[in-house]
Amino acid sequence: MLETFRTRQVEITTTLRELLSIAGRVGARSLAGRLGSDVVDKLSADRFHLVVVGEFNHGKTTFVNALLGAEVLPVGVTPTTAVIHHLEYAPEPRAELVRASGERTAMPFEEVRKFAVGQEKGSESATSEVKHLEVFYPAELLRERIVLVDTPGVNDLSLQRADITYSYIPRSDAVLFLIDAGQPLKESERVFLNDKLLGQSRDKIIFVVTKKDIWSEDEEEEALAYIRTELAKLIRTPVVFPVSAKRAAEGHPEESGMPELLGHLTKFLAEERGRILLDNALGEGLEAARMLVKGIDARRRAAQMSSEELARRIELLEKDLAGQSRTIEERRAGIREEVAAIRAWVQRDLAHFVDDVTRQIPDLVDNHSAEDIKVWLGPFLEKTFADWAQAETKEIANALEALAEKTIALVREDAHDVAKRVGQALGSDVRSPSVEVDTLGYDVGVFALFTLGLGVMFTNVLLGGLLLLASPVLAVYVKDKVEAETRKRAKELAPNALREAAARVGPKLDEMIQEFAQRLDQWVVTAGEELHREVIEVLEAARTERAGKAPGVEAATQACDAEARELTGVVERLETMRRSLWTTDAAAK
Incomplete structure (x- = not known):
């Protein structure tokens, strides 16, 4: 399946490069630049990310080595993976140390084994400055452009590092969740799955039961039936x-x-991740082709104009673009106004949440023993905060989705008006550019924005970012402090932890809302100016050629006709590839 995906990926990339070539010859520089950097290069560089998660002593490192086909990572009787390992393909084994600062240091491949729990204090592998270790190895699995992320094993998954739970896992393409055949589905694993993993990654978890060799055939059948039954209660x-x-x-x-x-x-x-990736690139290519049709038409008309007439048309379009800029600024002002309102009520909601929970804490603490508080308070605060964040991000997603939908509708109306004016400037009928939702989705950095929905985006990205900041404060800070303090101190520390978490989360919420708004704003500018700019660029290219050794009218017209025929062929291939992308697998089933 991955071989088929890679074949399709190469075929689509090659066809998109043909579009790039046509855009370059026509003179549509901006369009060619976007298509090249945002679509072709991104498609060529794409990787699949797999994250391996499991408790210590579940055979996780042995399993990873089995995937790689060699003993690449150290295996021992104590937890051995102290830092996150990124495993990628390279013809020769090598490794790089990546620090939190972003600094990279090459290191001998043999030293990979030093990055384990139990290193002497002060050793580089034991410092918190290490972000992750990048290990390059010539394994067949990695050759398929797969990045394997091996996470530190722990005795209790609830102690798993927050950046793994809330950063790596949401951004992964698949999660391999390891279960030990000797002790299937411990309570700590059920809690981790239910509270932290299923909400973010339900559709991409593959459960791997390790050490199946300890079972007889009858035992295996019975044990797997039990595991599937228990997991079915969760997923x-x-x-x-x-x-x-x-x-x-x-x-x-x-x-x-x-x-x-x-x-x-x-x-x-190949199916779940790859098809969406390829479909997105094909959609972008078809949209670029639609714009190129207008560019070729403008170039054909330019060939039939005198130099004076061509200059007059360019000046007319530039003046109209200046007028269009006022309309675009109105749209941008509307976005800023609505986003400011969203940011304000989100900050109010956060403050109200902290106040409400703080008022509840004294009664909750009084109704539990000091021993219970040590075990219960941190997880309670973390879950309460996560539940609030889940609900709040859905509200934010709905508000931003409504804003995006309204903006798209307005820009679509503007595009019809622009097409009429551009047509008048060229002396022809010009169809309005297609203002597609998936174009916005690509610019915002989300696959099929209104198919998957903003809710999915914010669950995987915004919610993960919030909990990555808040979780260590709530689950670790409070628990550790309360273990050495009294019930009275718990009443003081829990509100402090909530306020500290809110102080971290508030700016992050604001930042991510503004980031979405900025991308929407940039899309409005691009979509609003795209037709003007492409036509102006094409006419400018024609004028430049004319100033040099320009071909005659007949030769220029024939060149445009040839480019139009070539473009038609490219579009037909893109459309065929897009149809086959979704029909081939259905027919196979």
Whole structure:
């Protein structure tokens, strides 16, 4: 499946480069620049990210080594992965240390094994300055442009690092959640799945039961039935694969279950993630082609104009663009006004939430023993904050979605007016540019914005960002302090933790809302000026050619006709590829 995806990826990239070539010859520089950097380059550089999560002693590192086909990472009887490892393909083994500052340091591949729990104090591997370790290795799985993220194993998943839970996992393409065959679905794993993982990544979790070699055939059937039944209480259709990394390492892949897991994994990536990625690029290419049709038409008309007439038309379009800028500024002002209102009520909601929970804390503390408070208070605050953040981000998403929909409708109306005026300036009928929702979605950095919905975006991105900031304060700070303090101190520390978390989260909320607004604002400018700018650029290119050794009218017209025919062929191929993208797999089923 991944081979098929890569073949399609290369085919689509090659066809989009043909569009780039036509845009360059026509003189549509801005369009060519956007298509090249935002679509072609992004598609060419794309990677699939897999995150491996599991408690210590579940055979996680052994499993990762089995995926790689070699003992790349250290395996021991103590938790061995002290830092996050990014594993990527390279012809020769090598490694790089990435610090929190962004600084990178090359290191010998053999030193990868030093980054483990239990290193002597003061060693580089034991410092908190290390963000992650990038390990490059010539493994076949990684050759498929897959980045494997191996996370630190812990004794209790609730102690998992916040950046893994709220940053890596939401941004992954698939999550491999490891379960130990000897102790399937511990309570701590159920809690982690229910409270922290399922809400963000329900549709991309693959459950891997490790050490299946400890079971007999009858035991395996019974144990898997139990695991699937229990997981079904948390997720509707759990995907479960039993594996034995030990049997794989011993050279018995047919008994290991690894081929079946890898087969499912590659199909999942190609279909669930890959098709959306390719469809998005095809949609962008078709939109660019529609704009190029107008550019070729403008170039054909320019060939038939005198130099004076061409200069007059360019001047007319530039004046109209200046007038259009006022309309665009009105749209931008509307965005700023509505976003300011959203930011204000979000900050009020956060303040009210902190006040409400703070008022409840004394009664809650009084109704529990000091021993209970040590165990219960931190997780309670974390869950309460997460529940509020989940509800709040949905409200924010709905408000921003409504703003985006209204903005699209207004820009679409503006585009019709612009097309009429541009047509008058060129002395022809010009159809309005297609102002598509998926174009906005691409500019905002979300796949199929109004298919998946802003709610998905904010659950995966904004909510994750909030909890990444708040979780360490609420779950660790409070718990550690209360363990050494009295019930009285708990009443003081819990509100302080809430206020500290709110102080971190408030600016982050504001920042992310403004970031979305800025992208929407940029899209309004681009969409509002696109037709003007492309036509002006094409006419300017024609004028420049005419100032040099320009071809005659007949030759220029023939060149435009040839480019139009070439463009028609490219569009037909893009449309065919887009249809086959969604029909081939359906027919196979």
